[in-house]
Amino acid sequence: MTSTHTSHCTIVPPYMLEALALGDEQAVATHARAALRHDEQLRASRRTPTAQETVRSAPHRETTAGAADTGPRRTIYDAKGTQTTPGTQVRAEGGAPTGDPAVNEAYDGLGATWELWSTAYSRDSLDGKGMPLLASVHYGRNYDNAFWDGSQMVFGDGDGVIFERFTKSLDVIGHELAHGVTEHTAGLLYQGQSGALNESVSDVFGVLVKQKALGQTAAEADWLVGADLLNPSVKGRALRDMRNPGTAYDDPRLGKDPQPADMAHHVDTQDDNGGVHINSGIPNRAFVLAADAIGGNAWEGAGAIWYAVLSGDAIKADCDFATFAGLTVAAAGSVHGDGSAQQAAVRSAWEQVGVLTVGGSSQGGSTGGSAGGTAPGQGGGVPTPASQVLLRRTGGFAGLVRERRMVLGELPERDARDWQHLLAAPTLQRIAASTERTHPDAFTYSVVCDEAGCDVTLQEPHLPEAIHSLFERALTQD
Template sequence: MSYAHPRHCILPPHMIEAIRLRGDAGLRKMADGIEQDGQRFRAARCELMPPAATRRTQPVAARARIKPERKVYDAQQRRRLPGKLVRAEGDARSSDADVDRAYDGAGATFKLFLNVYQRHSLDGEGMPLVSSVHYGKSYNNAFWDGEQMVYGDGDGILFRSFTRSLSVIAHELSHGVVQFSGGLVYRDQSGALSESFADVFGVLTLQYRRKQAAHEADWLVGKGLLGPDVRGAALRSLKAPGTAYDDAVLGKDPQPFHMDDFVYTSSDNGGVHINSGIPNHAFYLLAQNLCGNAWERAGHIWYDTLQSIDNPHASFADWADRTLELARERFGAGSTEAIQTRRSWKLVGIAV
């Protein structure tokens, strides 16, 4: 069975629609442009992914000798990719902050997956990490297109440069990990799990880089990305889904944290960017209750679940069941890890 992979954007459709409905003429034109660009990319990215079984990888050894292979291009405010190569692996820092943030963010994501989960790049086989910055003019988005990362500069009103947030960079790159780990069909609950995995490992990359324990972190995706006059802290919050922003133009964060508030919708591929708040919050609760570093015990349970679930249409309940199985296998049936895994899912309305 094969699945076409979509272009994964950090800005969710409901936010773009809010801009279209509430913004002035210039913002409406911008929102229309983002949507048209998305349609163009979806039409272009028509190749199919290989079956899941062929894409599972084995953990790597001798991690100290493994280095990333990064390339950062300047799209020069055009919409042709990749653009002009401006920094390759090992090159000195440039005079362009966006170039260096894209380079450093790719490296931080690479380090988390290699050092903690023994994964050699996104595909497990040393895939080069290619990024393009300065995509389009004042482009309000960042995305993983199945092969590389792309960053807009933002318009300076609603959004700043999309390289400013490591959690955004790592979120998008984590979609590549999902893509090369069997994949999750990008619709309904399985699509929300894909978005949630990317959110989880986006914040874990930031915490790992900062050496923050779970209780020290803010658990925000996209902090520092919103414009100076936007009312909000970030794009999403794993700690408190539904509270990341409440703005006259962007609207209010619609994410639920409990199955009682699950949103049934035909838009956004069945609400993949909305209902991801539920598994997001389950992970946050697990990490908090286990204490210590979230990328360790909680992160291993989530990462191993992606590697072993073997169900591209997995529901939240399927994912929850597998996390509990793995917690028991890794730590013991009566372990704190297993007990807290079950408890965390129960607190978001999913019985395991």
């Protein structure tokens, strides 16, 4: 199965960046707001032509199952503080290390990720056909994020106050590249429980890249995602703790880690495409429990079972927790035998997080939290300067919410005029009606104006730049 949609996935959860953007430390807040703006612009379908052309010009290897690989094909670029990718090439496959730690860390991280997929699962790069691995470092100024744009990795240097440079974290590199593998296999829809599984799969294989590189068994591993990113001043251990979701950080600037550890605390929300970045803590913990019980190297035990499901024919794009749990139990039985200790370990893991009950029945429920939101209103009303508008933005890697209630007449004159024209026209309704699917880590906007008869939910990648800019100005104005 192959998913052809473009994804833009970031490692720092939007809820963390949002918390920083609202904090009292001016420099940190400024950098966080800049990172959010850049992420939003990039997610709105602006994959760089240069990066795409680079990928297309490099032919993929045609291999058969089990054929010997010839190694990764890495190219590292330096964006030199700009927001243009890929930038200037600074290291190609086989080239000597440079004097720039970010370049060398990116090169080594891409190699470690390729090595896991190749040696553990006989997969030739992300697409199974030798896809070139590209990365740009030094993206933007004090950019607080890293992301996969559908064709390459991009790394910021961090602000040095909350976040260190993003190439420092091997599991972050592995996480983002795993989104590419999911796109080329199960194609898990990025909403509700299938979206949370999409995020969890990236966390799983991100930490497996790190564990394999360090030679750690499941028992020896820390199961932390992004532990190398946080500045020593942050009150936290990492971005996420897979073994103990909800405990990774508790910081005045970042807030408290919101991930649940079991279905009893599953978050039912329309925000964040149905809570994809929050509820992923549940399958994350199930994986760790299974890996601990099976023992040994997690990439050989539980990881191989998860990969068999991800790349198999039985999984569907809208797979929910209960279905995925059942598939992993069945895969464990296929690999190790029905009634085996490995199969029992996998079933017990899902029972402990409340997705399966003792006896094998499911508590997973529906996929939950559709990102589609409220059905579009018909519009057509005539907004006035006294009209009130609720603009709400959810989603992003961290799943934070930002909203603003505004009176049109109190906005800057140009924006007030643009809002009146937009709300009086059927444009927003048409965009909402044309949205067919969600996109990983893209934001979702809801616009409600009773006077105009408008109640719509829109996916960021489908927004024209002028409307996207209007929305963002409204959310960032005091």
